[in-house]
Amino acid sequence: MTSAPLSFAKTVKKKQRSFELPAPAAPLADTHAHLTCFWNKTPAEALARAARAGVRSLVTLWDPIADDFDSFPAFRAWLAEQLAAAREQAEREGASLDLFDNVRFLAGVHPYGALDFMSRESQVLRQLREALLDPLCAGIGEIGLDYHFDADDNIEAAPHDVQIACMESQLALASENGVPVELHLRNDAGDEAREAHADAYRVLQEHGVPQAGCVLHCFTEDLPTAERFFGLGCYIAFGGAATFKRNEGIREAFAACPLDRILFETDCPYMAPEPIRGVECEPAMIGFTVNALAHDRAERAGEDPGLVARAAWENARRLFY
Structure with missing residues (x-):
């Protein structure tokens, strides 16, 4: 991989203001990005901007129930098209092309799809096994448990036992x-x-944490919760929500997490970090999260921010490549 980008995306706009992106202290890895879910931009242009902003690895997701593709091959062809268009744009702009050889995806059914999954489990598992044969498929996700009633989209949580069974099958x-x-x-x-x-902690205790690794994506809980999971050897991924002013507890958890267990993500297009909270999030914005959390940890624990950023990069590479 090349040591530095040839050009660097310097600003992100929010309404009429421009915010300067922090220069990355280490290569950036976005370990959870929903490229299929953008509202007002194309995945190709977002990937090209990410390359210019110092993102060198990215993990996206395919859900055979929730995503709007007829089959896994349809998703895979779509991803190839987006990567080719993004590479072409980045090349025109003189950006590093490293990212485009380091995009991976996870395949899995979100807990919103638990009822559908259990009604045709064997069929969905066949689709997931097909995806796992692809060289770009790096694992299973996102799966898990969602006990929250989503009032915005009027989504009622599936029965807990159904969600647990769905999680156990994919685990x-x-x-x-x-x-x-x-x-x-x-x-x-x-x-x-x-x-x-x-419940997830109990499932992992009973069935075992996959030897290849387990990530709690978009961690928004407190330090005692984090300690239980990194006590099991889990990785914990922190996104834009950890930069929100009210979320001191998440930053406390980040500062205490072992360096060899931290990851960063955007969960784009959701939850853009401060100071651009409220805009449609994209991978190029991950630098704000990395910079804010690495410096906050440095103040709490006396660690070098660059070493924190480097540790997260190395963790992502170890997990998904």
């Missing part, structure tokens, strides 16, 4: 195939017992 698939898994865990509003995390 077993990851272990059988020697690949890592990314978990989506969300509790219902006001649930101080953090039931989704408690």
Whole structure:
């Protein structure tokens, strides 16, 4: 891989203001990006901007139930088209092309699809096994437990036992195939017992953490919750929500997480970080999150921010490549 980009995307706009992107202290890896879900931009242009912003690795996702593709080959052809268009644009702009050889995807059914998954489990598992044969497929995800009632989209949580069975089936698939898994865990509003995390912890204890690795994606909980999972050897991925002013507890968890277990992600197009919160998020924006959390950790723990950023990069490479 080349040591530095030839050009660098310097600013991101929010309304009429421009915000300068921090120069990356290490190569950037976005370990969870929904390229299929953008509202007002194309994946190709977002990938080209990411290349200019110092992103050198990216993991996206394919959900055979939720995504609008007829089959896995249809998704795979679409991804190839987006990568080719992004590479062409980045080459015209004089950006590093490293990213385009380092995009991977995970295949899995989100807990929103748990009922559908269990109604045709064997068929969906066949699709996931097909995806795992692809050289760009790096694991299973996002799977997990979502006990939250989504009032914005009027999505009622599936019965907890159904979600647990869906998670267990896909967790077993990851272990059988020697690949890592990314978990989506969300509790219902006001649930101080953090039931989704408690149930997921029990499942991992009973079935074992996949030897290839397990990631808690988009971690938005407190330090005691984080400690339980990195005590199991899990990786914990932090996104834009960790930069929000009210989320001191997430930053505390990040500062205490072992360096060999931290990851960064955007979860784009959702939850753009400060100072551009509220815009449609994209991978190029991950530098804001890395910079904010690395410096916050440096203040709390006395660690060099560049070493924190480098550790997250090395963790991502170890997990997905």
